[in-house]
Amino acid sequence: MPEERPVVAGIREAILSGEFVPNQRLIEADLSERFAASRAGVRAALLELANEGLIERVQNRGARVRAVSLAEAVEISEVRMVIEGLCAAKAAERATAADIEELRGLGERMRAAVASGDVLGYSALNERLHRRVREISGQGTASDVLERLRAQNVRHQFRLAMHPGRPNTSLPEHLAIIDAIADRDPDAAERAARAHLRSVIGTLSEVGAADAR
Known part of the structure; x- marks a missing residue:
């Protein structure tokens, strides 16, 4: 090595x-x-x-x-929207029964974290869910690109996690991705993943507006 x-x-x-x-x-x-x-x-x-x-x-x-500006963080999220949509669709095509059971379990743990107000725990589960969807998709190239984008955007991801009310907003978005993969519906999985990233972009804009005040 x-x-x-x-x-x-x-x-x-x-x-x-x-x-x-x-x-x-x-x-x-x-x-x-x-x-x-x-x-x-x-x-x-x-x-x-x-x-x-x-x-x-x-x-x-x-x-x-390198410091990533808010404008660049939005661009990164727009790229993620396309690639994560692809990964979710592929995951819906390839998920095994064991994969679906694992994703369902992650969804329940995320639900419990939100109910208990465990923001950091929810954030960690959020990242694990996104990683597992990438892994299940089998899209190695997409996974590599997303990992680089995630690393560039880590500061803004932390700020998103801490944004008031964000876990309650993103939980149903994540559960929709899980449900679509469990139903083995690639089109619905892609739509759900894209809808989640649109929500991320909207929240980034809210954070930026709050900073500007």
Whole structure:
């Protein structure tokens, strides 16, 4: 395995978890020590992550975590709407009985999290549901693209999760995706996934309007 692979995975995970925040400088020497990698390995990892859009290189300043604007977050969600619709449709075609049972179980856990006010728990289940739909779809290329987009948009995803009333709005949207896949109805699954992402875009706009006030 090339030396930079664990460094790429480690930095990506730190960004996804919020440990590395937008505009934070990434010091090669610190990363080299943290991941027990050579400076050359760290530089190669940073180049790959720059190609993914997760970090940016600043002349004479090194690398930093790239900050995604609200306008770009909306664009990312518009792209996700198309690709996640595809994945939901494929999942409806390919889901096994065990897959459907698992998705139903996730839906019940999401319902319980909303009922108990467990926002962070609901957010984690939300991400797991989207990941399982991608996996069930068998669309490897789509999954890779969506994972990169999710990583770029992680800050805005967290803000969405914390937006008042958002779990109560998104729960029925997620349950509709599950129901369509369980019914093995690709068209309904695609419509449900697209409707959910339209709702995400609408909420992003609400968050932006609140920030502007």
